[in-house]
Amino acid sequence: MLHPDYDMKEVATIEQQFKELSAHSYLQQYAGYVEADRDLVYFLLECLRDAPFNKEEKREQILSALFAQAAFDTHEQVFQGDIVNQKEKKTRQLTVLAGDYFSSIYYRLLAKSVHQPILHLFSKTIQSINETKMELHCYEGESFRKLLDHIRDIEAGFIFALTTYYEKKELEQVAEIFFTLRRLLKERKQVAHKKLTSIAYALHWYAEGEKTFTAFHWPPANTKRLLDQAIQTYEELLQKQLQTVSPTLKNTSLYERLHAWVGLRKSEKI
Template sequence: MTAIYTNNEELKNIYDSFYLHVNHPYLNKYIKNPEIDEDQAEVLLLMLKEKDLSVTFIHDCILTTMLVQAALDIHETVDTHELGTSKLKTKRQLSVLGGDYYSSLYYYVLSKLENSSLIRAFARSIQEINESKMNIYKQHKKNAQPSLNDLKKIYSSVHINIAELLDLNDWSEGLEQFFLLKSLLKERFDLIESGKTGIIAQSLHQIMGNSLVKSETKPDTINYLNSYIALTDSNLKHFNWRNEEIQKIFQKRTTNLLLKYQLSEQCVVEEG
């Protein structure tokens, strides 16, 4: 979205602020700096620009979103298995502390805004994301298919709740489909390139009775992901955004995502 979005300097300032906040010399020795999802930031900026909001509010709202995501992401990396070496144990403990540290940062940023409605929107989002993750993990235990609604909430709950706060409810379905499509494409690409499984693929392995990726189940998993991708892409293409400019922005970004993850070429390879 960066290539077609005009507020690059504004976003750069927010990104710089994010890395300034998360920088911690001791944590940096053991865990990587969190990555920024530029689509999350740019879509949120697009939403906020629809309203007459201060530069400070826009900056802190996007910064908080990135800190929330950083906290959620790092907690997802914590290994729950027994770890033998003291170095690995230290890394696990610091990953937990790192997530808590990022959480404290977004609470701090939100407190400066003194906007109770925004605080409630973030609190509701975090609750929904964690509840959806727990629902999916419970489905894993039952060898059952995860709920598509739970997957959507994991990927787009923050944006949906902020859209509601901004009275942009007509964006909700489009936001759900966009972020779900992006996550599906990335997960499928990672599975093909490195065998890495995301939350959807892990669920599919459970359905097929496999807790790990195996050569005989990988094509089935990819085909299942393909069906999700095709459906989500179709839904997004038929969604009407509130004006032509926004429609073009999302259409172009969707096209770029499909090219980035080489969907068409990979589909031909798998089907062949």
């Protein structure tokens, strides 16, 4: 029987609270609407399942992680290339402001004394993720393994921090595979014109041997081949990991979601 905190009603409640807290019409006009990361919600619910907090306090920690991640995702949209007109300049400024706004919300959610250890943990995690992103901007294509490790640290940074804090080693192992895979799939999506994120920039530099902040007909052939190989490896790793998880984890909505996700990925290839 699934834990009662994991039903869709709880997920929907958290997503609705995120929507209400993030609503700001002026910023949305330029930065767009930001949705709660539903996959992260499921992982965090499982991570906090046995934590010594009431439901409201657990929601505060989950929402704080969602807003910290939203801040990173929003700042990532800031184009690093040259600005050609005032509209682009204003959009860049307001996108940065939107990311800062989400950061302020995560900080406010952890204002209670009961969350002080987590606030400290998040501060260290944010610093670590920022340092990793700076390393990607200086990446010289020396190691694809190192690049994959950087993607893992950026994409699963908050869930890593919390799974370590709450001693959820098995959950950490699943998360590092899943969130790395999810990001690789995102970067492989074909578009006619792409403004490169720090991750896409590093992937392009490693595969194509060229430094650029924009690309046409993304992904280029070498980058796509590299991504295809990495995605296949991580899909196989995730399938094996889900086959070997403990009965406790198998009896959760998170496992059901991941198992269905793997099944959907398989059916797409048939």
